[in-house]
Amino acid sequence: MRATQQDFENAMNQVKLLKKDPGNEVKLRLYALYKQATEGPCTMPKPGVFDFVNKAKWDAWNALGSLPKETARQNYVDLVSSLSSSSEASSQGKGGADGKAQESKGILVTSEGGITKITFNRPSKKNAITFQMYQDIILALKNASTDDTVITVFTGAGDYYSSGNDLTNFTSASGGMEEAANKGAIVLREFVNTFIDFPKPLVAVVNGPAVGISVTLLGLFDAVYASDRATFHTPFSHLGQSPEACSSYTFPKMMGSAKAAEMLLFGKKLTAREAWAQGLVTEVFPESTFETEVWTRLKTYAKLPPNSMRISKELIRKNEKEKLHAVNEEECTTLRARWLSEECINAIMSFVTRKPKL
Numbered sequence: 001m002r003a004t005q006q007d008f009e010n011a012m013n014q015v016k017l018l019k020k021d022p023g024n025e026v027k028l029r030l031y032a033l034y035k036q037a038t039e040g041p042c043t044m045p046k047p048g049v050f051d052f053v054n055k056a057k058w059d060a061w062n063a064l065g066s067l068p069k070e071t072a073r074q075n076y077v078d079l080v081s082s083l084s085s086s087s088e089a090s091s092q093g094k095g096g097a098d099g100k101a102q103e104s105k106g107i108l109v110t111s112e113g114g115i116t117k118i119t120f121n122r123p124s125k126k127n128a129i130t131f132q133m134y135q136d137i138i139l140a141l142k143n144a145s146t147d148d149t150v151i152t153v154f155t156g157a158g159d160y161y162s163s164g165n166d167l168t169n170f171t172s173a174s175g176g177m178e179e180a181a182n183k184g185a186i187v188l189r190e191f192v193n194t195f196i197d198f199p200k201p202l203v204a205v206v207n208g209p210a211v212g213i214s215v216t217l218l219g220l221f222d223a224v225y226a227s228d229r230a231t232f233h234t235p236f237s238h239l240g241q242s243p244e245a246c247s248s249y250t251f252p253k254m255m256g257s258a259k260a261a262e263m264l265l266f267g268k269k270l271t272a273r274e275a276w277a278q279g280l281v282t283e284v285f286p287e288s289t290f291e292t293e294v295w296t297r298l299k300t301y302a303k304l305p306p307n308s309m310r311i312s313k314e315l316i317r318k319n320e321k322e323k324l325h326a327v328n329e330e331e332c333t334t335l336r337a338r339w340l341s342e343e344c345i346n347a348i349m350s351f352v353t354r355k356p357k358l
């Protein structure tokens with residue numbers, strides 16, 4: 001049966017009630033279908049190349065070509081209906097007790113043997129972190145901080161640990177660039193604060209290359225185990241950006257200002273052994289035995305008395321917490337301005353418009 005005007009209006013109201021942000025790609029599709037259903041084919045002039053947001057919206061609408069208004073209306077209703085059911089399904093899942101799993105689009109959360117395992121799970125994009133993933137990780141960490149698991153572990157699916165922030169987070173935002181930068185700073189602040197305040201042992205199992213925020217965050221972990229295949233790269237200057245996740249404080253403190261500057265200012269990529277020598281990595285393992293050795297060790301650690309580990313972590317972090325929150329605040333404010341800078345916009349633009357591989 002064809003969707004009526006009433007169905008369409010109900011769907012528009014339903015969108016406002018979605019429990020979970022559907023992500024930029026879906027929001028663009030909704031926008032395009034709405035415009036096509038109400039105004040017909042796109043006849044607006046194409047926005048300029050630097051007007052990322054309006055250009056993305058125009059592209060999405062224009063891509064619908066001469067799709068009839070009724071079909072666009074039907075597709076809009078169907079899309080909203082699929083989002084409503086998946087949002088209900090995902091809001092029911094909660095990690096915690098052994099054996100349960102919580103899955104979102106970009107991360108996989110499991111808990112077994114006292115260990116909460118959070119896997120960056122977007123291997124086709126080298127585990128780049130989307131806005132939605134930041135939010136899902138915040139939720140997973142909040143759950144892990146109060147459930148009955150003892151240790152929380154991050155790792156990556158596929159050949160990468162993570163390629164850091166998804167560089168299309170800002171180019172595909174549906175509001176203006178300024179709105180995206182504001183949202184980015186708010187999400188980043190909460191995301192990093194969740195790591196600063198996380199009360200249980202936090203371990204990174206770095207299975208492959210790590211870039212950007214997936215590297216800087218390691219300064220807030222309690223242990224970092226790396227495969228000898230892993231590399232550590234923070235190309236902030238190349239991207240017209242500045243350090244985050246408190247690395248402007250933790251890196252110089254851990255490796256001295258000269259070595260920190262090589263990473264954070266000049267974007268020097270470290271091998272796993274170099275990162276170990278600088279104190280960023282706890283131990284490096286040969287790739288061939290990495291998973292077995294690390295997980296055997298973590299399973300043993302997860303049997304240690306949980307309260308004792310939590311209290312020790314609290315003592316270690318206590319004197320630093322206030323400082324870390326202040327650093328996070330300042331880094332987010334600085335980054336917000338960087339995201340709106342020409343240097344940053346040009347760098348992101350050249351990544352998203354690079355030639356596809358043959």
Ligand SMILES: CCCCC/C=C/CC(=O)SCCNC(=O)CCNC(=O)[C@H](O)C(C)(C)COP(=O)(O)OP(=O)(O)OC[C@H]1O[C@@H](n2cnc3c(N)ncnc32)[C@H](O)[C@@H]1OP(=O)(O)O
Nearest residue numbers: 124125126128163164165166167168184187188211212213
């Ligand atoms: C709330 C907001 C908080 C923001 C916090 C800010 C954090 C700062 C950072 O994290 S800065 C770091 C950003 N990351 C990068 O600069 C890495 C960019 N990617 C690359 O340089 C390369 O992709 C690579 C070196 C990671 C891998 O190169 P390789 O040649 O092996 O593979 P591809 O380039 O073909 O990648 C495969 C597909 O994955 C997509 N992709 C990879 N990384 C990202 C990314 N960071 N953002 C978006 N997309 C990414 C890539 O585009 C390919 O996609 P395609 O197959 O569709 O073309």
